[in-house]
Amino acid sequence: MLNLDQEIKIENVLWDKIGKGEAFTAFSITKDVRSSGEQVEHHEVREYVHDFMLDEMDFYLDYVKSLELINGSVEAFVYYPDDMEPEDAVSSLNISGNENHIMVDGRGRLCIPASIVRSVDLKIGDKVTCCVRCDNMTLDIVPNKKKMGNCDTFSCSSTYITSYIVDKNSNIRISKSVLKNISDANFYRFFNVKTGPSHNLIEITVF
Numbered sequence: 001m002l003n004l005d006q007e008i009k010i011e012n013v014l015w016d017k018i019g020k021g022e023a024f025t026a027f028s029i030t031k032d033v034r035s036s037g038e039q040v041e042h043h044e045v046r047e048y049v050h051d052f053m054l055d056e057m058d059f060y061l062d063y064v065k066s067l068e069l070i071n072g073s074v075e076a077f078v079y080y081p082d083d084m085e086p087e088d089a090v091s092s093l094n095i096s097g098n099e100n101h102i103m104v105d106g107r108g109r110l111c112i113p114a115s116i117v118r119s120v121d122l123k124i125g126d127k128v129t130c131c132v133r134c135d136n137m138t139l140d141i142v143p144n145k146k147k148m149g150n151c152d153t154f155s156c157s158s159t160y161i162t163s164y165i166v167d168k169n170s171n172i173r174i175s176k177s178v179l180k181n182i183s184d185a186n187f188y189r190f191f192n193v194k195t196g197p198s199h200n201l202i203e204i205t206v207f
Contacts, residue, residue: 002044009033010040010048018063023080023089025070026050039135042206043187053079074101074190100193108176110191112141112202117170119195120202126166130174131158132181139182141172141202174204182206 002010013032017024026046033040057063068078068090080089104110120143122128127144134157141164161181164172179185184206192205 002040002048006033006038006040007048009036009038010045011052014049014052018061021081021084023078023084023092025076025078025093027076028093034135034137039137039183042184050077070101074103101190102193103189104176104179104191108179110174110179110193110204112172112174112193112204114170116193116195116202117166117172120199122166122170122172124166124168124170128164128166128172130161130164130178132161133158136181136183137205139174139178139204140196141174141204143201172202179204 010029010033013029014024017028026049027042029049030040030042030045033045053061053063053065057065062082063079064082065077065079066086067075068086070076070078070090070093078086078089078093080086080092100113100116102110102113122143129142129144131140131142132138133140139161140158144163161178164174166172179191182205185191188206190206192203194203195201196203
């Protein structure tokens, strides 16, 4: 449950974006709040953002909400000024070019595409280490040959979970039980999957 300080930070981020006339999604707000050092769960921020915007738009705020396709792969509600076109709102969102929104399969597993696997110089049969960062917001898939398999690759300590092998299709399949190490994972079918700094690992977060 969000505390008062977290709610205030969420509203500050919202008013900052609204004041600048920016488009945003609930996940945009979650990322900005987390970047300030707050450990918040996205499903709680999302609910707060939707309720807040519903109240404000009902009274006087010149913003609209529409369901849009993000990165061509997942739908999300986008908020934007009423004089902005929906496609312009989507294109203005700060979405990393090396980020992909991927849905889990019927068994709740996440298949990391071959294109991302190859982008970190992994090949069929290579071993990788899976760690969760100390904030429980990110899973890291680290190639063992990078000699970073001890998970001590970040400013905070990370915890080893398991190891995987790149399969014959150049995919890495992350099990449902492993995904649950990310806060909020039970609430989502889509995950952000992207390459990390210098393309030396793969990062997984909720979308």
